[in-house]
Amino acid sequence: MGPNCDMLDMFCPMHLTLDRAGHIAHVGPTLAKLRPDQVLVGQRFLEVFELRRPRSVEAMADLMAHAGTKLNLRFRDGQQTGLVGVLVAPPDFGGGAVINLSFGISVVDAVGDYALTGADFAATDLTIEMLYLVEAKSAAMEASRKLNLRLQGAKIAAEEQAFTDTLTGLKNRRAMDHVLSRAASGGGRFALVHLDLDFFKAVNDTKGHAAGDHVLQEVARILVEETRTEDTVARVGGDEFVLLMSGRMNRKRLARISERLVERLEKPIVFGEDTCQISASIGIVLSEDYAEPDIAQMQDDADFALYASKHRGRACHTFYDLSLRNAAFAGAAPPSSRGDNTTN
Amino acid sequence: MHGLINRAIQCFYRDTYGALAWGEVVRQLDLDFSDFEPMLHYDSALTHRMVDEMAAALGKEREAVLEDVGTYLISNPEVEAPRRLLRFGGVTFLDFLHSLDDLPDRARLAVEDLELPLLELRDHGANQFSLLCSGDLMGFGHVLVGVLRAMADDYGALVFLEHTGVFHGAEVIEITLIEAAFAEGRSFELGVARAEGQ
Numbered sequence: 001m002g003p004n005c006d007m008l009d010m011f012c013p014m015h016l017t018l019d020r021a022g023h024i025a026h027v028g029p030t031l032a033k034l035r036p037d038q039v040l041v042g043q044r045f046l047e048v049f050e051l052r053r054p055r056s057v058e059a060m061a062d063l064m065a066h067a068g069t070k071l072n073l074r075f076r077d078g079q080q081t082g083l084v085g086v087l088v089a090p091p092d093f094g095g096g097a098v099i100n101l102s103f104g105i106s107v108v109d110a111v112g113d114y115a116l117t118g119a120d121f122a123a124t125d126l127t128i129e130m131l132y133l134v135e136a137k138s139a140a141m142e143a144s145r146k147l148n149l150r151l152q153g154a155k156i157a158a159e160e161q162a163f164t165d166t167l168t169g170l171k172n173r174r175a176m177d178h179v180l181s182r183a184a185s186g187g188g189r190f191a192l193v194h195l196d197l198d199f200f201k202a203v204n205d206t207k208g209h210a211a212g213d214h215v216l217q218e219v220a221r222i223l224v225e226e227t228r229t230e231d232t233v234a235r236v237g238g239d240e241f242v243l244l245m246s247g248r249m250n251r252k253r254l255a256r257i258s259e260r261l262v263e264r265l266e267k268p269i270v271f272g273e274d275t276c277q278i279s280a281s282i283g284i285v286l287s288e289d290y291a292e293p294d295i296a297q298m299q300d301d302a303d304f305a306l307y308a309s310k311h312r313g314r315a316c317h318t319f320y321d322l323s324l325r326n327a328a329f330a331g332a333a334p335p336s337s338r339g340d341n342t343t344n
Numbered sequence: 345m346h347g348l349i350n351r352a353i354q355c356f357y358r359d360t361y362g363a364l365a366w367g368e369v370v371r372q373l374d375l376d377f378s379d380f381e382p383m384l385h386y387d388s389a390l391t392h393r394m395v396d397e398m399a400a401a402l403g404k405e406r407e408a409v410l411e412d413v414g415t416y417l418i419s420n421p422e423v424e425a426p427r428r429l430l431r432f433g434g435v436t437f438l439d440f441l442h443s444l445d446d447l448p449d450r451a452r453l454a455v456e457d458l459e460l461p462l463l464e465l466r467d468h469g470a471n472q473f474s475l476l477c478s479g480d481l482m483g484f485g486h487v488l489v490g491v492l493r494a495m496a497d498d499y500g501a502l503v504f505l506e507h508t509g510v511f512h513g514a515e516v517i518e519i520t521l522i523e524a525a526f527a528e529g530r531s532f533e534l535g536v537a538r539a540e541g542q
Contacts, residue, residue, distance in 0.1 A: 112535025118435040131534050132432035136454030139425045143348075143382045150381070 011122055012100045018045050020095030022060030030120040031101060035078070045099075049073045049083075064089055064097060071099075079113055082106040103127075108134055165235040167213060168220035176234035176242050183244060184293040191254055191286045193243035194302040195223075195261070198279040198314040200239040211271045215278060218269045226261055242302075249286065251319060258282045258317035266315065281309035282317035289320070304328075345388040346458045349481075350380040353391070355423065356416040357398055365401065372397050385457075388480070395483070407486045407507070414490020418498065429454070430495060431532040437501035437524055441465055441473060460484070464514075471521040478514035485515030492519065500529025 005026050008015050013030035027040045040048060051057045053072040064087070071085040084104040089097045103110045107127055110116070121127045163175035171179070183190045197219065204212035216239070223233045223241060232244040245254070262280050269276045283306025287293045305320040312318065358366040370378050373393060380386065399406040417426045429450070433443030443450075448460040461479030468474065475492075477485045489507050496503040504520040 108535070110535070111533070114535075115533050116535065117533060118432070128432055128534070132429060132450065133453060135425075135432070136429055136450075139429075140383075140455050147381055147383045 008098065011124075013120060013122055014102060015098055015100040016040070016045070017093075018060070018063075018097045018099065020060070022046060022063065024048065025096065030116070033116070033120060034081070034114050035075070048076060050076045052082075063087065067097070072104075073101075081110050081113065107131070168217055168235050170220050170223070170241075171232055171234035173234065173236040176232065176236055176244070179232045179234075179244055180295045180299075183246065184287075184295050184298075188246060189248050189287050191245040191249040191284060192298050192302050193245060193254070193258070194283045194299075194306040195241040195243065196281050196306055196310070197239035197241075197265070198281055198310075200278050203276045203278060207271065207274045207276060211274055211276055214271045215269050215276050219265060219278075222261070222264050226257060226264065251286070254284055254286075254319075255317065258284065262315055262317070279315040281306055281314045283307065283309055283320060284317060285320045345386050345391045346455070347380050347384040347386060348382045348455060348458055350386050350391055350394065351382040352417060352423075353394060353398075353413055354380050356413045356420075359420060359422055360412070360416065361402075368401065369394065369397050372401075392483075406483065410483050410486035411490040411493075414487040414492075415494045416490070417487075418491055418494030426491075427495075427498060428532070430491070431498065432534075437496055437499035437503070438521065440495060440499065441475075441519070441521075444475060463488075473519040473521070475517040475519060476514040477517065482510075482515070485517055488515075489517055492517070497527075498530050498532075500525060500527040502526035 005017065008017075009028050013028045015028040016024055016031055017026040019025045022045050024040050024043050024045055032040065046058065046060075046063070051063075051071060051073050054066055054069070057063050057066065067087045067089050069086070071087065072082070073085060074080045074082050082104060083101045083106075085099050085101040087097050087099045089095075108131065111127075111131060118128050161174075163171055163178070165172040180192070197215075200212065200215065203215055216235070219241070220233070220235065223243065227233055227243060227245065230246055232246075234242045234244075236242050245257075261282070265278060265280045269278070283302045283304065285298045285302045285305065287298070290298065301320040304324055305318040308318040308324050309316050318324070354366065357369060367378070373390070395406050395409055399409045402409065417423060418430070419427075430440065433446070433450075434440040442465060444463045444465050447463050451458045451460045459479075461477050461481050461484045464476040464478075466474045466476065475485075475488065477488060485507055489505050492503070492505055496505075501521060502523040504522060506518045508516045508518050510516070
């Protein structure tokens with residue numbers, strides 16, 4: 001073909017020219033690369049390509065009628081890569097036409113399917129820049145995705161390691177376990193106070209969880225106010241609290257604190273239109289009653305004492321004493337019926 | 345400093361000298377994490393301390409370490425993305441050289457907040473070039489020398505490269521393109537599976 005085709009090969013390496021009968025007369029170098037085993041020149045254009053839009057184009061005349069509009073087409077055989085094209089019928093072309101093709105949106109797959117390189121695209125074609133962007137953005141997105149996964153993992157780990165009860169701001173069971181084991185191994189004296197709210201379930205059931213949550217927050221405030229900063233207050237279950245009072249604590253002081261706690265907790269708590277009424281049962285153990293403070297044993301005993309308070313009619317405190325267990329054996333209500341795991 | 349840069353230096357060290365060696369750098373720097381996040385930002389002073397620490401541990405000049413980072417980024421099979429993204433710059437090594445002026449813009453297209461030093465290629469004719477590299481990342485020129493050396497290999501070009509120091513605030517790399525098609529080079533197909541993140 002003439003010099004026009006050299007120019008077109010450079011400008012539009014995916015073009016082809018048709019003669020007036022609709023046969024392919026020339027194929028640009030990149031388009032030829034898509035069908036390396038076929039001689040496209042000489043074949044009827046509409047037999048090689050299927051026109052998908054506009055449809056019902058069956059003859060060269062139909063095709064020529066669509067000059068200047070966007071054509072959607074694909075190869076009839078082999079890899080059916082989607083192509084877009086536009087046809088121009090120059091007046092000096094003897095009734096023939098030039099069709100320039102491009103991959104359109106299928107370009108990302110096409111460059112892989114046909115092993116294309118930068119040299120297969122015109123220097124002015126933005127395809128390479130687009131492929132660069134696709135690849136660069138994929139890499140950046142992948143890095144972001146991994147970061148998100150790691151952050152999510154870190155968040156879960158942090159929550160698992162948290163020492164704070166989010167509702168009340170008190171320490172949680174995990175934190176209390178740490179504090180207790182430190183207290184036990186530290187050699188100092190301390191008292192362990194188990195506190196369980198009375199009638200809390202009724203508040204939750206009749207006034208709703210929002211009221212229940214408010215009550216728990218108020219309880220937490222009171223517990224903090226009634227203890228010293230060196231003491232530890234934890235919410236270890238739904239309505240169960242543990243107080244670790246450090247230092248030399250005698251029974252008289254602990255009894256006074258317990259009475260004050262019960263007295264304050266029994267004051268009605270206002271929540272919106274509602275008034276919530278609760279109380280508390282308390283069980284207490286002192287480390288000095290143990291030759292070697294064993295945390296599990298102390299918690300179990302404090303729980304036993306707490307249960308004794310419940311059994312005595314709630315709203316009171318009980319110091320643990322071996323006689324409590326003896327009494328239980330002697331026919332009082334068996335305390336082991338508590339279905340939770342406060343002793344753990 | 346963009347985390348991508350710190351991460352690249354980390355990966356270079358870890359992949360080249362082992363996880364234990366990297367752990368030692370983490371200890372020396374007193375970091376409270378063991379991996380840089382490529383999408384976060386870090387204090388620039390930390391990057392410089394990290395390179396100093398690596399240079400001390402290896403008994404090398406920091407310039408040599410930086411050049412090794414550049415070589416690693418392009419030639420290590422674990423890290424395909426930088427090589428591929430740079431190969432989009434041109435079909436031949438010469439095209440690639442001329443595309444370096446656009447490198448900071450290209451980098452920003454990929455990662456919006458990644459600021460690379462300004463690059464300017466001066467063509468002195470007879471296959472002699474100077475690459476001027478100016479910005480806050482002093483020492484980046486040495487990384488570039490490693491990158492250019494590895495990219496020349498990748499294209500199969502034979503080049504002579506020399507970092508000639510800093511003039512008027514810009515690091516200068518002298519480039520002599522001895523033979524554009526010296527060896528076969530590595531093939532570059534546009535459509536190879538997407539580059540993995542580092």
